[in-house]
Amino acid sequence: MLGxxxxxxxxxxxxxELTRPAIVGTVKANVLLLRVSGKCVYxxxxxxxxxxxxxxxxxxxxxxxxxxxxxxxxxxYAVLHFKGEVERREPLVLRARDMSAVMRVFExxxxxxxxxxxxxxxxxxxxxYRILYLLAPFTADRYMDSSKLRLIEPAISYLEYHxxxxxxxVGSLHGMCDISHxxxxxxxxxxxxxxxxxxxxxxxxxxxxxxIEDGACRFLYEVAEAVxxxxxxxxxxxxxxxxxxxxKALAQGNLK
Numbered sequence: 001m002l003g004x005x006x007x008x009x010x011x012x013x014x015x016x017e018l019t020r021p022a023i024v025g026t027v028k029a030n031v032l033l034l035r036v037s038g039k040c041v042y043x044x045x046x047x048x049x050x051x052x053x054x055x056x057x058x059x060x061x062x063x064x065x066x067x068x069x070x071x072x073x074x075x076x077y078a079v080l081h082f083k084g085e086v087e088r089r090e091p092l093v094l095r096a097r098d099m100s101a102v103m104r105v106f107e108x109x110x111x112x113x114x115x116x117x118x119x120x121x122x123x124x125x126x127x128x129y130r131i132l133y134l135l136a137p138f139t140a141d142r143y144m145d146s147s148k149l150r151l152i153e154p155a156i157s158y159l160e161y162h163x164x165x166x167x168x169x170v171g172s173l174h175g176m177c178d179i180s181h182x183x184x185x186x187x188x189x190x191x192x193x194x195x196x197x198x199x200x201x202x203x204x205x206x207x208x209x210x211x212i213e214d215g216a217c218r219f220l221y222e223v224a225e226a227v228x229x230x231x232x233x234x235x236x237x238x239x240x241x242x243x244x245x246x247x248k249a250l251a252q253g254n255l256k
Contacts, residue, residue: 002058002092002132008084010124013106013113018075021068024059029081031059032131033067034096034106037210038075039203042067042091047149048156049091053206054099056135058092065091070160073207078106082128094135102134152177152187155196163203164228170196204228205242208235212251220247 011029018040024031034056042049042057042065050070051057059065061083069075096102109127112120155173162168173196174184188196204227210216217223224235240246245253 002086002088005087006085008125008128009082010109010113010121010128011081011083013078013080013110013124015076015078015110018067018069018077021066024065024067028061029083030061030086032080032082033057033059034078034080034102036076036078036103038073039070040067040075040077041070044091048153049093050156051093052202054096056094056096056102058088058094060086060089060091063089063091071163078103078110080106080109080128080131097134102131105130105134148187148190151179152184155184155188159200163200164207164226166225166228166230168200168228170200200228201238202242205239208239208247209243209250212247215251220251223247 015036018038024033024042033051035051035053037053039050039052042051044063044065049057049065105127109124109131112123112127114120154176158173158176171181174181177184179187185195188199194202208223208227211223211226217226220236221232224230224232227235229235229238236247243250
């Protein structure tokens with residue numbers, strides 16, 4: 001994963017919200033950014049890295065990137081700055097095995113990192129390695145060179161604004177890039193870790209979950225339409241398969 005880390009020292013750990021483009025300052029520290037909600041795009045000198053909820057991106061000390069929300073919605077995150085000699089010198093994207101467990105440990109880390117005592121320093125280091133353990137099983141290095149990524153940028157840019165459109169034709173995205181469907185899918189999967197169809201479905205269902213939890217829509221068909229599905233029954237089937245609970249049950253649970 002990150003390789004050997006020597007002389008580890010935790011500098012800070014806190015939660016925040018990204019509402020507009022910002023520089024990820026990593027000149028003086030290594031950074032671990034956990035995406036809590038909202039997809040985020042990191043533009044680097046070598047390419048683009050896209051991180052979705054439940055994923056984490058590592059930037060080594062001295063590596064700068066510009067972060068921006070992929071959509072108009074704010075992107076909530078948890079960030080950890082640490083010093084230490086890290087073997088890995090390139091960005092890395094990881095996926096949480098258990099997001100709730102990672103969040104619990106990060107909350108503990110954010111508390112111990114605030115108070116500079118010997119005991120808290122040791123606890124913070126323990127929390128840090130616990131987080132790495134929870135991220136390790138789903139390591140997915142999706143850092144790729146810009147020349148390859150540029151081929152599918154027209155489709156990625158289009159998706160950023162039209163992913164929730166009901167008339168979106170995922171199978172036609174390759175036409176915007178003047179490459180074959182098979183090659184488009186291969187590059188897309190290398191970058192996002194999943195097929196274009198699965199990516200669109202994941203983003204739509206994740207947004208639907210947030211709409212339900214926030215109480216933004218009164219009826220099931222409103223949620224379905226808001227994320228690009230004209231058929232509420234089909235949407236409900238996809239939602240239950242993804243989250244193991246129906247949208248109706250989730251909404252009723254939030255009202256209790």
